Amino acid sequence: MxxxxxxxxxxxxxxxxxxxxxxxxxxxxxxSRGGRSLSTGELTALVNKDQAVVVDLRPVKDFAAGHIVGALNIPQDKLIARIAELEKHKAKTIILVDAQGQHSGGHARELMKSGFTAAKLSGGISSWRADNLPLVK
CATH class of the missing domain: 1.20.5 (Single alpha-helices involved in coiled-coils or other helix-helix interfaces)
Structure with missing residues (x-):
């Protein structure tokens, strides 16, 4: 062969x-499509240093079933319409989290066009669960 x-x-x-x-x-x-891709450890370090805000792009029902501590829930179809809510966090990195890390890249690019520093969690909430990290309900 x-x-x-x-x-x-x-x-x-x-x-x-x-x-x-x-x-x-x-x-x-x-x-290059969606900004930096972060591991769960990098996300945790940035949040612990108060240098990042986690935005969960999943639907409200999925968010309520379990999410990263302190995460804001803005469903992906409403992100652009609700971008004003993120203005107070503009000095920090906005870390986008979705189910498996497939859709957050495009949304990170949109945020970067609006002047935000944005990144995505590699593998989404699935990688968070795979690393046995805590979720809150």
Whole structure:
């Protein structure tokens, strides 16, 4: 199997090279798309130093079932309409949290366009749960 892969790569080096370049561009685009991606430890450190505010983008029902201590709940479909509520936190990093970390990047980009410092929790609330960190109801 590996022999076939090597044979293909050597005989189609331009095709393989184009694939590698496109893959690198896709990865770079996804990384730059929504600001910094934070681990659960980085989020905790920023919040403990009072340098960040957590905004949970999940629906109210999911937020009520369990959320990070001190998090504000602004459902993702209402974030832009309620951006004025975040003005008092503009000096801090706004850390966006969603269910699995898939949607918060685009919203972080919108906040950065509005002059906020924004980041997202890598893996969303799922990574928080996976690290056995506490949730409040």
């Amino acid at each position: 590996v022999d076939h892969l090597i044979a293909f790569a050597t005989s189609h080096y331009l095709l393989v090279g184009a694939f590698v370049v496109l893959l690198a561009l896709l990865i770079a685009h996804e990384v």
